[in-house]
Amino acid sequence: MGKGTHSYVADPRNDTVIIDVNGEHFARHEAKVSVFDSGFMLGDGVWEGLRLHKGRIAFLDQHLERLYRGAKAIAMDIGLTKAELTQRLENVLHANGMTGDGVHIRLMVTRGIRSTPYQDPRVVISPATIVIIPEWKDPVPETATNMLNLFTVHVRRGYPDVQDPKLNSHSKLNCITACIQATQAGADEALMLDPHGFVATCNSTHFFIVKNDEVWTSSGDYCLDGITRGMVIEIAREAGIPVFERNFSLIDVYGADEAFTTGTFAGLAPVGMVDGRVLGTERGPMVERLQGLYLERLSKEARS
Template identity: 80%
Template sequence: MTDHATGTHVFTPDPRNDNVLIDVNGELFPRPEAKISVFDSGFMLGDGVWEGLRVYNGKMAFLDRHLDRLWQGAKAIMLDIGISREEMIARLRRVLDANQMTGDGVHIRLMVTRGIRSTPYQDPRVVISPATIVMIPEWKAPAAGTATRMLNLFTVHVRRGYPDVQDPKLNSHSKLNCITACIQAAQAGADEALMLDPHGFVATCNSTHFFIVRNGEVWTSTGDYCLDGITRRIVVETAREAGIPTYERNFSLTDVYGADEAFTTGTFAGLAPIGTIDGRVIGTERGPMVERLQGLYRQAVERELA
């Protein structure tokens, strides 16, 4: 395995991040001093929900959608966030202001766990504190060329599971399923893992969503076995508004291998083109549909920030 990440999450290191201020439960700490308890539910059991936010010109893009998903996920697992939505937004803005993050190239990891447990045990009734809320802002922009560099994907044996086992729609702290997929893809020399659903249809990637283009149509999975991605949803909406036939449907690797174009979507990098999948060449350069959709997504971001 390489000693650095590849794919859509590659970024240029920024020395300003060494001492960035991090919000832990409403208090600001320099990065080396930002800590949580070893009894915290997130550390101990992966018990929590989170969001990743992109900041453009000091403004958090699609914040309402992200907070909707955060609150819905917390409600689903009976996690009391403990503060109002307004207070959450105030803390987010405060941590940006404290770090003088008024421009582009900023990413925030917002994490909420069930809080501190009295003992290492999974039962939520042993929780003895309010929820833990952490906000990690970083100077973190996608590496140059991300919009055009052709990704290499590898289909892994690790599946996206049934919702009655662990619902893939929940953006939980427990990401071991995706991490295992990521490890297998990395060992195969790929940038990211392509994951199937329990029926053998294409579901998603380990940290991004997956689309193909066939005969002028854009296809993505049904969404039954993947996170309801914010960027994924915006791409589907903007493509349909532009008159591009766009479908959420079941499709197999046979459809993928014969596709005209393929791409991933995610909050951090937006849309990124795919070159090869399991050794099959999908394209050697960014295709016209991906380029068009990247433009439509940029317009959607601009409308959001206006």
């Protein structure tokens, strides 16, 4: 079971969930890709995590835009239009009888099957591999109020000319090693710095602090352009809350009034401790307010 913001309620229905592999439906235990697939062999691909809210995939347009933008950046042809891919998503949700809430979807696209274990895309011999895994998956109820414990790790978010952090690729080893270090330190998640020592992001979520009724998050130069991150910035500004995307250091974090993370799965989750410094023992008023505004935006999205 996931930890921290990814702790979820186990659901036995997932034992028999139907998965889409290249447009065909398979039972969970029968869903497979080739050992020559680019994703398995090299981590060559892009992906999105999606949530079903009141029968609709939340912020689908934004997620697909990021997916196709990432594919274009690595010169990978998804092979489907956005409308065709959306239809595949809807088909597999229908096949599983998923019509309401509590569903998480992992949409994965890799460059396809290679003729031999080699990184050059010119050895790819098939169209892109597209896998859709929908699961009955709700965060544990206490995620909205439990105070997360973060640990700043030595693993940095890298320069864009090494591996651009804005690319939501299958190559996640730097985030995994960050997660391992945080776990071994007894924390829920890793806080990662950028190459200049400023706060960048967490290993699987985005990070915000609250100081003097202002909301701060990183400049965005060294983190994924998170959909939930962007929505929180937007709804806060609409509500008249000052939000700043800027460089800030751990000193700012340790002195913050509140802190929280954002992500598709759990939305907003409060942070109580960073590197042993206690920021708060219970959810603060700004986090609670933003959680409410975010849920309102989700409901509005479902009605549109």
